Each structure stands twice: as C-alpha cells, then as structure tokens.
Amino acid sequence: MSTGTILVNIFNGQRIPLGATRLLLTALDGRHRNVVRTFVDRSSIELTSLEVRDNLEDNYTVLVSAKDHSDAGFTPIKVSSNQQQVLDLMMLRRQATFLFHSFDDIARRPDLHDLHAFLCGDTPADPRSLYERLVDDDKPALACLLNITTALEQMKLAPAAGLDQNPLRSFKALHSAPRQDRVFAWVDARFLAQVRETRDNQGANGLSRLTSAPATLHPGATDSYKQTDFGEGNVQLTFHEGETRTMDGVECMKVEVDIDYFKDTAAHIMLEVVPAMLKEKISGKDSAKSLTDPRVVYGLRWIAGRRIGRDFEPPYTIN
DSSP: OOEEEEEEEEEOTTSSBOOSOOEEEEEEOTTOOEEEEEEEOSSEEEEEEEEOOSSGGGEEEEEEEOTTBOOEEEEEEEOOTTOEEEEEEEOOBTTOOEEEOOHHHHHTOGGGOOHHHHHHTTOOSOHHHHHHHHHHHOHHHHHHHHHHHHHHHTOOOOOBTTBOSSGGGGEEEESSOOOSSOEEEEEETTHHHHHHHHHHHTTGGGOOOEEEOOGGGSTTOOEEEEEOSSSEEEEEEEEEEEEEEEETTEEEEEEEEEEEEESSHHHHIIIIIHHHHHHHHHHOTTOGGGSOOHHHHHHHHHHHHHHTTOOOOOSEEEO
C-alpha cells in the first residue's frame, strides 16, 4: 500500500514558529481512527507512512494541544501517494493579549482604505485619537475591525461600473463604533448589486466565492452573502437596505460585516450561533463570552489562509 506524509508546522500568535513547548499531536484518518497520538516538543513535525487508499479515508485530520494554549487543528488534509502535505497551525495562549501596530504604520497601508476616514466617518474627532482610544479601551473591537478590513482587502469582486473590485474601497465610513464581533458601516449603494454579481459568477476568473446566507439571523437585515473561499474564517456581508444616507454625493446603505468561525451554514448555526445564544442567557446580552472572539477568528483565518497560499496578516499580533 502506498503512503504519504504531512509536515506540521506550529506557529504562535506573532506568526513565528512556536518555541519549545510540549505538544500533544493527534492525527486521524477519514474514518476518524487515530493513526498518530504522541507528545512532541518541537514546532515542526513530520508525520510519515500515512496510508493512502485513494478514497475518503485519505482525508486526514490533525489536532495539537498544549498546556495554557487553545487547541488548533485542520481538516480535511488529503494525503497523496509519495507526496508531502504541509500544514501550518497557529496556537494561541489562553490569556493572550493584542499587540497593535502604531497608527502611523497603519496609515501608510493604502490597501486599508485610508483607515483615518473609515474610523472617523463624519465625526470631527481626530482619527489618531480614535485609534489610540480603541487600543487603550476596546482592544477586541479594534482587533475585529482590523480582521475585517484585512479580510475584505483580500477579496475580489465582479467588475462593476464606478466601483473597485477591492470591496474595501466601496466603504465610506463606520456607521457606529466597531464591536468585538462585527462592524456596521456605510457602503456605496451599488455595492449590493456587485456582491450579487460576484455570487452568480461562482468564483470564475479568480473572483471570490460567495453564497446567499440567512439574513434573519441579523435583526433588521434584508439580504446577506457569505464568502466560501476558506475552510474557516470567511467574511459575511449583510445588508440593511432600509437604512440609507448620502455621503460626499454618493448614495450609501448600511452594511453589517462579520467573520464566522465556520464555512458551512448549518455548522455556523449549531456550533456558533446556538452556543452564543446559550452563553448570552447565562452571562447576559452584552457579555463578551457570548460574542465571536476576534482572537479565534485571527487564528482560524490565518490557518485557512496558509492552506491556500493567502497569508492573513492584520496589523496586529497576539503575544
């Protein structure tokens, strides 16, 4: 019987190889049978002699655990005969904190669509002060905003007259202060048609893949679309067509943007929405425990991006 290998590389929240840490590594085949379960103390591990049967059993799952760290893993990893699959995983400390880039560094990144204006909207406040206030007072909300803007700049939408294929350039300002789990913004009203056209193209010509999603999970929303390019950590764009305004002569509508842990809608509802509702009942509506954690989003999206060659590098790291 032929065999294949998986090279597992473990990184920390600063996107560099994890230092000396005792890890429990588990690999399961497509029938969920343990084929590897061992302790290691290095950040790069080669799993060899993995059986290849040319069927669904070749879809392996790899999981790693360590004391004081959140678990990490990925599935499926399709193993092929005499070939090496490379899997990069990110492990975050449970008490991890955010390390944000300076405002000057962010302002020099044009692909973030002039974060000055995006933060300020039509308020008279100084953008530097707003950014630094978030760094001091609401780190999870700022991390969420930077996760979303970085993910948006990696998307490519269908060509549309008057609009850029980079969706971030259609955003005009925040509708309200960013939250830990989502942002509300004002976007060019033509953007909705561009998103629908992108959905209909089904990933042709290098466009992002989008699918229709339930808008009912978002109070007041009229339409919603979810990215499916990545195994985990995809953007969801939810439109509130009843809320409009004109900004700099451009007709805009309200859009809600968040990043889900899971790509599959059923998994998102059962493993993300329902647990969040239960936590909300226990801890209260405004409890951070009931909200999507931007640290988890950061790790999931980074791992998923590495699998398809699109590094996810928001302007912050996690210590």
